[in-house]
Structure formats: structure tokens, C-alpha cells
Amino acid sequence: MEWLHQDYFFWKYIHHCVFQKGYRVHELNHKEAWLEDEDVKPRRFIRVVRIDIDFSSWLRRDVGESVNKFDQVRKQLRLGRLIGENVYISVYPPVDQWEEINKPFYESRKKRTTVYSSIIDRIKSNQLEISPAPSTHTIEELEFMIFALKQEIQQAIKQRESREKSLFFYGNPIATYLLLLSVAFMFYVLEQNGRSTSVLTLIKYGAKYNPLILDGEWWRLFTAMFLHIGFLHLFMNSLALFYLGGAVERMFGTSRFLLIYFIAGLSGSVASFAFNEQVAAGASGAIFGCFGALLYFGTIHKKLFFRTMGKNVLVVLVINLIFGFAFPMVDNGAHIGGLIGGFLASFIVQLPKTRFSVRQITFLFITVCYVMGLYWFGEINEKKVSSPLLELQIGQEYLQEEEIEKAYPFLQRAVDEGADIPEATFLLAYAEAKFENYEEAKTLLLKTVAKRPDFHEAHYNLSLIYVELDQLEEARASIQRAVQIHPEQAYLDLQERLQ
Template identity: 70%
Template sequence: MDRLQQDFFFWRLVHFYIFEKGFRVLDKNSKEFWLEDEDSKPKRILRIVRVDIDFASWLRRDVTNSVKQFERVRRHLRLRKMIGENIYISLYPPVDDWEDVKKPYFESRKKRTTVYSSIIDKINTDQTELPDVPHLETVEEVEITILHLQQQIRQATKEREHKEKSLFFQGRPLATVALLGSIAFMFYLLEQEGSSTSVLTLIAYGAKYNPLILEGEWWRLFSAMFLHIGFLHLFMNSLALFYLGSAVERMYGTGRFLFIYFIAGLTGSIASFAFNEQVAAGASGAIFGCFGALLYFGTIYRKLFFRTMGKSLLTILAINLVFGFAVPMVDNGAHIGGLVGGFLASAIVHLPKHKKSFRQILFFVVTSFSLVGLFWFGMNNEEKASSPILELQIGQEYLQKEDIESAYPFLKRAVEEGAEMPEAYFLLAYVEAMFENYEVAKDLLLVTIEKREEFHEAHYNLSLIYIELGEIEEARAALNRAVEIYPDDTYLDLLDRLSVAPS
């Protein structure tokens, strides 16, 4: 009967911590329970063991082994520090001295995991947090009560596990697959029509291009989400969308996911329009919106969030943001805009199976004003309206297509807007020469050489301009400098011809 009473106390104690203290079951068997106090700081983990201890040597070995187990739990839960407690339910304490076991055990010198141990027996009940234990007279009463406690614990554990799992599986990722297919199809079209890395092709198919948005083509803020610049960009974004989009769609459901995705993408595009003058394309803003949706989930289910994906998600997000700030080519404005937009959109639709609240209306108002305000700022932010680098890039692509007429205004604007790159002056000089504006071309080439004296192509073209102007000596001097820098056969052949030409 005494052993049965200790069994009863073991199950009553486990029941007490689960139902009255709110502990979560980490692991269990018929003689041992691992329980987590989710609210404690540092985290507190209990190991409640039903065992009859004869000698202190066994107890010391078990405590020593448990320290390693507690440390594995700490690492699995990704905790900086943790308090572990062994609670042994034994009929009697060890027959020999075990006072040394009561001292705290540490996993290492860093003391990240600290383990305390205690024994509860029918004689020693000087413990804190002990539940009231009713006195039962008969064996049948004790056995029935134990079965009842076991059933309640199993039921509560299953219900909690089912509830937590159901939060991650509210829908199927059908929209995610459709979006991936749309993105892949648009990439195929870009490659067929020119190249996904061609600025002209991207603009033609709806990339974010500020001058045209300023002229009223606001639809580019949406269409840019489906375009990608190069295969690596497509692959990385598709991979991120597959994992993040699937997770968000399963948690929020398809309708909510699509709302979050497009609001985040729109916010990212508007932020890019407001702060970045370059041509932009990609689903990055919408993908960062998925980060925002997961962060919103974390504000609603904070404990579950940090127990599952929280720390990994925050680490990945931090790495992406730092990378965005460190690499000039990355449109971090779109990323941050998408992140904020995704969080706000998630707050508007909220999670499934939650009652509607006034807070959702408030978030809708905040989001609407934020989008309008950001777009207004973009319309009035003259610093991002144009970029000499972008003008030069577009002009170069038109020249590659031998469309000199179209290339001219872009190259001219690149120079007028203060482009520091000698290539801008060099290409504009080439176009001016094609228009037979030789004096203008000569001045531009002199500026090119001033900016980069080793630019041998500029010296060669300058010699051609001098020939057109009838200044043969100057042409020989320019050509000699080109040959000195780079003895190309074309340069040498022209130099030979000039050597016999009259001055």
C-alpha cells in the first residue's frame, strides 16, 4: 500500500504541475515526466521520477547523467540559460548519506545549465509547491484515482499538441504553387523576348521604373512582383517563396495569404519607388511580407513561436537585412517595406478562428494611410526621380540595338545629371559623332580622357574626330597615345596610314 501511495503521489504531482501550474509536457513515460515552465526566466525544466532509491551511489550517477540530458534539452530549445530540477518520488531516502546530491550541479564552467535535485518520500515532505493529496483508504480507491489522473493527463497533453499543430495547418499551399508558376512563366517570357537582365526588356514587361510610374503607370507596382533579374535572382526568390509562402499559407489560409502577399508586395514596391531610383523587379518585398506574417503570428502565440521557429526566423531575417544594407545592389527599401506591409496586412486579416476585433479596423486605417503617405512621398521625392547610372545603362542597351536615336536622350541626361563615369561621356561622344557634331564629340572625349587617362578607346575615337576636323597632327598625337596604352592592330594600321598623310 505504501508503494501504491507513492505512485499516487507521483501522478498527483504531475497532474498538479500540468493543470494548476500550467507546465507543458516535454517527454514522458510511466515512471518519468519532463515538464517545462514556459513563463519562467531563466527557463525552468522539471524531471519528475518515480523510483525507489536504495543507495546514494545510484542517485549520484543518475543526477550526473540527468545533467547531460538537461543540457541537451537546453540546446534543443535554444536557451541561453536553464534551470533543471530532478524531483525523485521514493518510498524511502537512500540508506547512506546523500546530502552532497542536494548541491547544484552545473553542465560546465559557463553554468548555462544548473540542475538541482530533491527527494520526496513519505517521511520527508518538507517541499515547496506540493499539491494537496487526499487520503485514500483502500487499494481500489488509489488505483481508480491513479487511472483517472493518467487519463486526464493524456487527454490534456493530446489536446494541447493537437491545438498547437492545428495552428500550422489551416490551409494548403495552392496559391504559393500558382505564384511560383506565374513567376517562372514570366521569366520564360523575358528570356524569349530579350533577356531577364536587359533593362529595356524589364521595363517593357512591367518592372518598377520611376519615370513611367510618375507618368501614371502605377500598375508597375504590382507587375514588378512577377519579374526577376537573372536566373540566380529567380532561383533564390522562388526557393524563399516555396518555404516561407507555404508556411504562411498553411497558417493563415489561402485567402488571407494572398491578401498578405500582395499588400506586402505593394508596400515593398512603393518603398522602392519612394527611395530607390533604379529599375527594380522581384518578389522580394512580398517574400519579406511572409516574414512579417510569421512575426505577427509570434505576437499572438509568443511562447509557441519561440519554442518552434522564432529564433531561427529572427536570425535569418537579421542576416537578410544586414546583407541588404551591406550590398549596394540590394533594394533594402523594398525588403523593409515588404516586411512592415506583411506584418500590417496580417494584423488586418488576423489568424483563422479568431474573433473580429476593432484592432483589425485600426490596422486597416494605419496601413491605408501608410501606403498613401509613402506613395505621396515617392511622387514628391525628386532625389530618386532619375539616376545617371540608370540613364547610362539604358542608353548602352539602345546602342547595342543600334538604335542611336533612342539612346541619345538617355546618354545626354546621364552626362547632364553629373555622371562621374567616363563611359557616359565616351558613349555620348560616339552618338554626337554619328550625328556629325564633331566639335561636341571632341569636347566630350577630352573630358573622358581627363577622367580616365588610360582609356585607349577614347584616344582612338578622338583621333578619328580630329581626322574629320582635318587636324591631322592632333590625330597622330591622340593615336600615338592609344597605341602606347594598348597596341591594337586597328590602331597601328590607322597610324601607318596617318604617317603618310599630309599634315
């Protein structure tokens, strides 16, 4: 009967830890249970063992082995420190000396894992707050009571798992799939009507372009979310949207997810407008808003967040932000703006089954002020209105389409605003030559070859300009220089005609 009483106490002890102390059950069988106290720092794990111990040699060996087991748990959960406790429930303590196991055991000198051990025998079980089974019960009654305890514990474990699982699977990622289809369709449209890497095509179909936004085309702050620059950009953003967007939509539901997505996307676009002068497109701001929504979930369910996805989310987020700061071509303003926007939007919509509160109105006001403040800064930040290199790129694309009159103002602004590269004066000289402004073209080409003496195309064009100005000696000298640098057939033909 004594062993059955201790069996009852074993299950009563676990029942008390689960229902009274709120411990989480990690492993459970009829002889051993692993419980976690999530409310303390460092994290505490309790290993409850039901065994009748004869000699202390077995006990010492088991304690030593348990230290390694506790340390493996610490590493799996990526914890800095862990406190482990062995609780042995036995009818009697070992017959020989065993008291030295009461001292703490450490995994290493750094003491990241500390393990304590204790024995609860027949006498000690009567001294604890957990009442043992009365001695008047029969074997059948004790077995039934043990069975009832097991059932209650198992039911509590299932309910907790179901409750936590429901937080991750509230909705279905319907909107995520529709968004993926929409960005793929717009990429196809761009490719069929120019190319997705063409600045002119991107501007035509709604990319973020600061001068036109300042002229009243505010809708570009939304349409830019559906455009992508090149297949790699589309692929990477689609992959991120599939995983991050799908996770957020499952957790928040479709309607809440769409609000988070578009508020974050708008915040990212406005931040890009405020801090980045380049033509921009992509769903990156909205995708970083999904990171913000996951961080919001972490503030509400901190323990669950860090036990499941938390550390992976933070690592991926930090890597992306570092990558954005390391490479200037990445629009980190849109990324950070979208991250903050998604975090604020999550406070507005809240998680499903959450009662409406005044805090939602407060965060709605904060979000509106945040977006409007970014837009206002973008309006007064004149350095971000235009970029000489962007003007040059647009002008070059117009030249490739033989739209000289449209290209000319962009090329002129690029030179006037200080695009300090020889291509700027070279392209403007080409446009001036098309307008038969040969003196202006000559001056610009002389500046070009002064900046880059090995620019053979500039020497060739300069030779043609000298021919138009009837300065043949200068023309021969220029074409000779071009041939010396790069003897193309066209250069050789011109040189032969001039001779």
C-alpha cells in the same frame, strides 16, 4: 501497498502539473517524466522520478548526472539560463544521510544551469496540496485510478499537440505554387523578348521605374513583383517563396496569405520608389512580408514560436538585412518596406478562427497611411527620381540597338547630371558623331581621354573625328596613342591609311 500508493501519487503529481499548472510534457514513461514551466524566466524544467531509494550514494550520483541532462536541454533549446528540479517520489527516503542534495547544483561557474532536488516520501505526500489515494482503496481500485490518470494525461498531451499542429497546417500552399509558376513564366517572357538583365526589357514589361511611375504608371508597383533580374535572382527568390510563402499560407490560409503577400509587395515597391532611384524588380518585398507575417505569429503565440521556428526565423532575417546594408546593389528599402507591410497586413487579416475586432480596422488605417506616406515621400524626394548612371545604362542599351535618337536624351542627361565616369562622355560623343556634330564629339572625347588616358577606344574614335574635321596630324597622333595602348587590327589599319 505502499509502493502502489506512491505510484498513484507519481501520476497524480504529473496530472496536477499538466492540468492545474499548465506544464508541457516533454518525456513520459512509467518511471520518469520531464515537464516544462514556460511561464517563468529563466525557463524551468521539472524531472519527476518514481523510484524507491535505499542509499544516498545512488541519489548523489543521479543528481550529478541530471545536471548534465538539464544542461543539454538548455543547449538544445538555446536558452541563456535554465532552472532544473529533480522530484524523487519514493516510499521512504534513503536510510543514510542525504540532506545535502537539497542545496543547488550548478553546471559550471557561469551558473547557466541550476538544479535543485527534493524527495517526496510517504509522509511528505500527505502534507502537499495533491491528495494521495485513500488507504481504504484496494489494489484493483488503485490500479484502475492510476490507469485513468495515465489516460487523462495522454489525452491532454495529444490534444495540446493537435491544437498546436493545427496552427501550422490550417491551409494548403496553392497560391504559393501559382505565384511560383507566374514568376517563372514572366522570366521566360523576358528572356524571349530581350533578356531579363536588360534595363529596357525590364521597363517595357513593368519594372519599377520612378520617372514613369511619376508620369502615372502606378501599376508598375504591382507588376514589378513578378519580374526578376537574371536567373540567380529568380532562383533565390523562388526558393525563399517556396519555403516562407508555403509556411505563411499554411498558417494563415490562402485568402489571407494573398492579402499579406500583395500588401507587403506593394509596400516594398513603394519603399523602393521612395528611397531607390534604380530600376527594380523582384518578389523580395513580398517575401520579406512573409517574414513579417511570421513575426506577427510570434507576437500571438510567443512560446510556440520560439520553441519551434522563432530563433531560426530571426537569424535568417537578420542575416538578410545585414547583407542588404553591406551590398549597395541590394534594394534594402524594398526589403524593409515589405517586412513592415507584411507585419501590418497580418494584423489586418488576423490568424484563422480569430474573431473580428476594431483593432483590424485600426491597422488597416495605419497600413494605408504607411503606404501613402511612403508614396508621398517618393514624390517629393527629387534625388530618387533619376540617376545619372541609370540614364547612361538606358542610353547605352539604346545605342546597342542602333536607336540613336532614343539614346541621345538619356546620354545627354547622364552627362548633365554629373555621371563622372569617362564612359558617359564617350557614349555621348558617339551619338554626337552619328548626328555629324563633330566639334561636340571632339570636345567630349578630349574630356574622356583626359579622365582616362588609357581609354584606347576613345583615342581611336577621336582619330576618326579628326579625320572628319580634316585635322590629319591630330588624327595620326590619336591613332598612334591607341595603337600603343592596345594594337588592335582596326587601329593598325587606320594608322596605315593615315600614313
